[in-house]
Amino acid sequence: MKIAPIDIAHKTFARKVMGLDPDEVADFMRDVADQMEEIIRERNSMKESMRQKELQLMEYKERDEALKSTIHTASKMSDGIRADAERESKLIV
Structure with missing residues (x-):
């Protein structure tokens, strides 16, 4: 049986x-x-804070994935440009 602060008070x-x-x-x-009410308020505040932190973490993970994808794409482009430059240099010589 759950006991609420009001149950204790009355x-x-x-x-x-x-x-x-x-x-x-x-x-x-x-x-x-009174102490139980304070503990409940503190717990609810912590739950909300944790929810906000979880949302931030999800956002950071999404950003991390986007950055990894961008770096991978840039690396592929760089490899392609390098290969094209080497081909052109062989044609010039």
Whole structure:
């Protein structure tokens, strides 16, 4: 069973003779609920931050692939130009 901060804040207990101080229990439960809310907010913030980082990583990977492809194409073009230049130099001689 999941417990939400609001459940903690509003939880009541049966009173018994010589039981705990209800005000002290209520104060403690409020503190626990507040801390739980903060942890949930922090977790949600971290999840969003992680999602943003994953999107950035995907973008960087796409850029990396584009750069690799560009370098490969440039290398092929360079090889072709070099081969053409060598052919032309042999024709001149």
